[in-house]
Every structure is written in structure tokens, then in C-alpha cells.
Amino acid sequence: MTLDQVSNSSKSYIVRQIKKGPLTTKLIDMGLFPGKEIRLLFKAPFGDPIAIDVQGYTLSLRREEAALISIE
Amino acid sequence: MKAALVGNPNAGKTSVFNLLTGLNQKVGNYPGITVDKKWGYFNYQGTDVELLDLPGLYSIYPKSQDEEVVFQVLRQKDHRDHPDLVIVVMDATNLERNLFLATQILDLGIPTLLIANMIDLMDKDQVGVNLEKLSELLGGVPLVAFNARTGQDLALLKSALLEVPLEVASSPHTQEFTNLEDWNAGRQEEAALGEARYKRIRQILSLCQPLTRKRSVRHQKWDQILTHPLWGYLIFLSLLALIFQTIFAWSEVPMNLIDTVFLTLSQWTQATLPNGPLTDLISQGLIPGLGGVMIFIPQIAFLFLFISLLEESGYMSRVVFLMDRGLRKYGLSGKSVVPLVSGTACAIPAVMATRNIENWKERLITILVVPFTTCSARLPVYMILISLVIPDDRFLGINYQGLTLMGLYFLGFLMAILSASILNGFMKTRNKSYFVVEMPNYKLPLLKNVALTVWEKTRSFVTEAGKIILAISVLLWFMASFGPGKNFANAEEIISQ
Numbered sequence: 001m002t003l004d005q006v007s008n009s010s011k012s013y014i015v016r017q018i019k020k021g022p023l024t025t026k027l028i029d030m031g032l033f034p035g036k037e038i039r040l041l042f043k044a045p046f047g048d049p050i051a052i053d054v055q056g057y058t059l060s061l062r063r064e065e066a067a068l069i070s071i072e
Numbered sequence: 073m074k075a076a077l078v079g080n081p082n083a084g085k086t087s088v089f090n091l092l093t094g095l096n097q098k099v100g101n102y103p104g105i106t107v108d109k110k111w112g113y114f115n116y117q118g119t120d121v122e123l124l125d126l127p128g129l130y131s132i133y134p135k136s137q138d139e140e141v142v143f144q145v146l147r148q149k150d151h152r153d154h155p156d157l158v159i160v161v162m163d164a165t166n167l168e169r170n171l172f173l174a175t176q177i178l179d180l181g182i183p184t185l186l187i188a189n190m191i192d193l194m195d196k197d198q199v200g201v202n203l204e205k206l207s208e209l210l211g212g213v214p215l216v217a218f219n220a221r222t223g224q225d226l227a228l229l230k231s232a233l234l235e236v237p238l239e240v241a242s243s244p245h246t247q248e249f250t251n252l253e254d255w256n257a258g259r260q261e262e263a264a265l266g267e268a269r270y271k272r273i274r275q276i277l278s279l280c281q282p283l284t285r286k287r288s289v290r291h292q293k294w295d296q297i298l299t300h301p302l303w304g305y306l307i308f309l310s311l312l313a314l315i316f317q318t319i320f321a322w323s324e325v326p327m328n329l330i331d332t333v334f335l336t337l338s339q340w341t342q343a344t345l346p347n348g349p350l351t352d353l354i355s356q357g358l359i360p361g362l363g364g365v366m367i368f369i370p371q372i373a374f375l376f377l378f379i380s381l382l383e384e385s386g387y388m389s390r391v392v393f394l395m396d397r398g399l400r401k402y403g404l405s406g407k408s409v410v411p412l413v414s415g416t417a418c419a420i421p422a423v424m425a426t427r428n429i430e431n432w433k434e435r436l437i438t439i440l441v442v443p444f445t446t447c448s449a450r451l452p453v454y455m456i457l458i459s460l461v462i463p464d465d466r467f468l469g470i471n472y473q474g475l476t477l478m479g480l481y482f483l484g485f486l487m488a489i490l491s492a493s494i495l496n497g498f499m500k501t502r503n504k505s506y507f508v509v510e511m512p513n514y515k516l517p518l519l520k521n522v523a524l525t526v527w528e529k530t531r532s533f534v535t536e537a538g539k540i541i542l543a544i545s546v547l548l549w550f551m552a553s554f555g556p557g558k559n560f561a562n563a564e565e566i567i568s569q
Contacts, residue, residue: 018263023506028266029131030508031169036270041292045301048397049406049507056166058511060393062400065506 004066009040013071079161081128082512084189087220089125116230132176136430157183164194171273185236191217205280315378323370334363361545365538371448373530375417380525384517403496408438415445431505437495444488
């Protein structure tokens with residue numbers, strides 16, 4: 001599944017892969033590399049953007065970008 | 073010696089810069105682009121250090137205009153700002169991501185000093201990293217633990233800075249950056265390099281982090297309220313209303329005072345100096361011109377005080393988060409909120425504040441619509457018009473004049489949004505916009521940082537915008553005094569006689 005489908009904020013997920021595209025590097029730079037543990041924190045109204053816990057810091061991103069991140 | 077400060081946003085780079093340079097700071101521009109260039113000076117034990125504060129970034133591979141500057145300064149050995157030494161400020165509570173940039177800088181082969189900032193929080197989180205071991209594993213790079221909030225051990229930091237050997241053996245990874253010039257072409261390769269780098273960092277950290285405890289994200293309760301679908305917006309709106317109210321309430325007395333002082337001064341010069349064009353120039357041109365600049369100082373200072381409080385506390389990034397979806401429809405980004413709010417003080421710094429919007433279309437639209445927000449220079453004009461046209465009555469305790477003023481602000485924002493959506497309609501871009509933003513932890517704003525921001529912004533308003541206002545004021549006086557005069561205005565009558 002991809003990160004934008006997550007609605008449960010009590011469960012942690014592992015980043016599996018970042019979809020190839022212009023944003024791949026940006027997301028990896030921000031610490032979302034395969035193997036990283038992440039967790040949903042909260043969502044803005046209408047579920048977009050979302051805020052996630054990237055082990056130690058909070059990252060906000062739009063649903064579109066979250067859809068690029070496969071998790072397990 | 074020339075040194076440059078580099079670090080992730082929110083790692084405390086500005087605090088370190090302020091601690092080291094204090095009031096010896098200068099602000100300018102990199103030629104041709106709207107990126108602030110900030111530098112300062114200090115002297116320690118007889119060595120003069122020129123310290124350049126580079127924009128915050130996450131990776132040496134540039135993705136925005138800000139980051140491009142850092143890339144060029146560090147990469148091009150013949151760049152006029154190329155430093156002898158780089159100081160990398162890292163957030164000790166999040167070393168993994170901070171080391172990503174730090175190891176890239178090390179791989180560039182520039183002499184480096186690493187600072188593990190917020191060391192107090194690292195101890196509190198009990199993520200205890202053995203810093204000596206870390207320094208050793210990174211190839212013996214000097215690494216200093218520091219707490220920029222208290223500024224304790226500043227002398228240790230300074231002496232560590234002077235002890236950094238200015239010759240470095242080229243690092244084994246330097247070759248990653250040898251053909252960086254065509255970095256844009258090899259994006260996928262770059263992603264693989266990034267993954268490999270994180271892998272290496274994890275290995276290094278696992279060796280110097282004996283107890284691996286989960287770090288918790290702080291202040292989640294605050295976020296539940298401040299980013300709440302209803303309360304979040306209400307709190308932001310009330311906060312804005314409160315800020316504007318306070319600015320007007322607090323500015324009134326100093327503004328009247330400044331007005332009186334310059335009026336008196338003008339009258340005094342007129343009365344004291346011998347009559348003549350020079351006296352007129354001073355009393356009717358220069359002094360009112362100066363007064364016209366000075367009178368805005370209270371409002372601008374208060375507005376920047378509030379804006380920097382919002383930014384320093386970490387709240388602004390929540391507002392950006394809340395507003396993104398709404399603004400996206402109009403071709404703006406959540407990040408446009410900061411410029412739009414700063415635009416109420418002055419459009420110039422507001423336009424400067426757009427530089428961290430990565431997508432050029434969103435940035436351009438933001439720049440183009442920011443002038444629609446009511447800046448403080450427009451305020452006196454509104455005030456005069458309102459007091460002429462709108463009765464000073466109350467309805468249900470609400471002052472009509474105050475209400476009108478708020479309406480005018482609202483109209484400004486509305487026009488900004490309207491123009492944005494028009495621009496959005498016909499501006500095309502190939503680059504897709506994105507929004508990947510760190511939300512810093514809430515923290516108590518540091519008085520020193522806030523004070524320096526207010527000082528710096530107000531000073532640059534007086535010197536930059538002030539020059540132009542003064543020049544035009546003198547020009548207007550000249551035209552009023554030596555213009556065509558009555559003969560021209562009455563030309564028709566004179567001729568028909």
C-alpha cells in the first residue's frame with residue numbers, strides 16, 4: 001500500500017520504495033529512504049496534507065506525494 | 073578567515089550565527105536573485121572571522137533557489153564567497169537526517185567543524201550518541217556538542233573553530249561530486265546515492281549509539297488543537313485579528329510622538345534659519361521626508377516582532393500546513409501564507425520571503441499578488457480616508473471605522489486570491505509543484521533571535537525603502553517650489569486676457 005491510504009495513526013510502517021520520478025531524491029533527502037520506520041500523526045482538513053513522524057521529526061506532505069511512497 | 077554556516081532548517085543555525093556575531097551582521101543580496109545574503113564578523117583571540125550564514129537546506133543537491141546558492145558557494149572554489157572552513161550545525165536529536173547533509177559537506181573536501189546542537193534535548197530524550205566515537209568514525213572530524221539556546225560553552229566552540237585544520241585529505245567519497253555539474257541529468261542515480269549514504273550513516277550511528285531508544289515526537293497535544301479542522305482556523309484568525317489590533321494600539325503613541333517631533337523640528341528650522349531655498353529644502357523637503365520614513369518604524373517593528381514570534385515558536389509551519397489545500401486551488405502554496413502575512417508590514421521583505429517556495433509558478437504568483445495585501449505604508453492613507461468618510465459611531469459596540477479598516481484588509485486579501493486564480497488560469501508550467509515540509513517542534517522563541525530579526529528588518533526598511541522615500545520627498549519639494557507655478561496653472565486665463 002502507499003502512505004496516502006493510511007488512516008490509522010497508532011501503527012508504524014516501513015518505507016519500502018519511493019516511486020521513481022522528480023521527487024524521489026527530495027523524499028529520500030528528507031529521510032524517507034527504504035527501511036525507514038514512519039507513522040501517521042495527523043491530517044489537515046479534508047485529509048490533505050498529512051503529517052507523519054519520521055522517527056524524531058515531523059514531516060508534512062501532500063497526499064499526492066504520500067502516494068509515491070510504498071509502505072508495508 | 074572566512075567561514076560559512078550550513079545546516080538543516082530548524083537545526084539552530086541562526087541561533088549559532090547570532091551568538092557568534094551579535095550585532096555585527098550585514099544583510100545583502102546575491103547578485104541577480106532574491107536570496108538574502110547574511111554575514112557577520114567576530115574576533116576571537118586575535119583572529120578575525122568573517123562568517124557567512126548560508127540558507128538552510130537538507131541536501132547539497134539543489135532543489136530551490138536558496139539551495140542553489142549554497143551549492144554554488146561551496147562547490148565553486150573560485151566563488152567570491154567560497155569559505156576556508158564550513159561549520160555544519162546539526163540537530164543532535166535527529167542526527168541521522170542531519171548527518172546526511174553533514175557527510176555530503178565532508179565529502180566535498182572542505183575543512184569542516186561539526187556542531188551537535190540542542191545537546192540538552194538529546195540528553196533528555198536519552199538517545200545518547202557517543203560523539204567522540206562519531207567524530208572518529210567520520211574520519212576524525214572535529215565535533216562539538218553545543219546548546220545554542222543557552223549559549224553555554226561558546227568560547228569552547230570558538231576555539232574549536234580556530235583549531236580546525238585548514239588542509240583536509242580528500243575524502244574517499246569526493247568522487248561523488250566530481251561530475252556534479254550535470255547532476256540534473258542523473259536524478260535516479262542521485263536517489264541511489266542518497267539511499268547508500270543513509271545506509272552508511274545508519275551503520276555509523278549504530279556503532280556509536282549504545283542504547284537505541286525510540287524518540288518521541290514532542291508536543292503532539294498542541295498539534296491536536298492547533299491543526300484542528302475547526303479550532304485550528306479559528307485560532308489562526310483570532311491570532312491575526314489580535315496581532316493587527318495590538319499593532320495599531322501599540323503603534324499609536326510612538327507614531328504620534330515621531331510626528332510631533334518632526335513637525336516641531338521642521339517649524340523650528342523654518343523659524344530659526346535665515347529664509348531662503350536652502351532652509352526650505354531642509355524644513356520642507358528633508359525633515360518631512362525623514363519623518364515620513366521614521367513614522368512607519370513602530371508598525372513595522374511590531375509586525376516583525378509578531379511574525380518572528382510565530383516563526384520562531386514553530387507555529388507558522390502549522391499555519392502553512394492548514395492553508396495549503398485551500399491556497400493550492402489558486403496556484404499558491406501553503407508556503408505563500410508567510411509572504412502574504414508579512415505583506416501587511418511591507419511588500420519588500422514579503423517578496424524576499426517567497427524564496428523558499430520551490431515551484432517557480434507558485435513563487436511567481438505569490439510575488440505578483442503579495443502587493444495586494446495592505447502594507448503599513450498604505451495605512452495612513454486609509455486612516456485619513458476612513459476618518460473623512462465613515463462616521464465615528466458604534467454599532468453593537470463595534471466601531472464603524474475599525475470595521476471598515478478590517479474590511480479593507482479583507483478586500484486586499486480577496487483581490488490577492490482573485491488575481492492569483494486568474495494568473496493560475498493562464499500560467500503554464502512543466503514542473504509539478506510539491507509540498508514536503510518539516511514541522512519543527514514547538515519551542516519558546518529565543519529573545520535574542522527575535523530581537524535581532526526585528527532590528528535587522530526595521531533597519532533595512534529605513535535604509536533601503538527610506539532612501540527612496542526621502543529622495544522622492546525632496547524631489548516633490550523641488551517640483552512644488554520650482555515648478556511652473558501659478559503661471560502655468562492659470563495659463564488659460566493669462567492667454568485669454
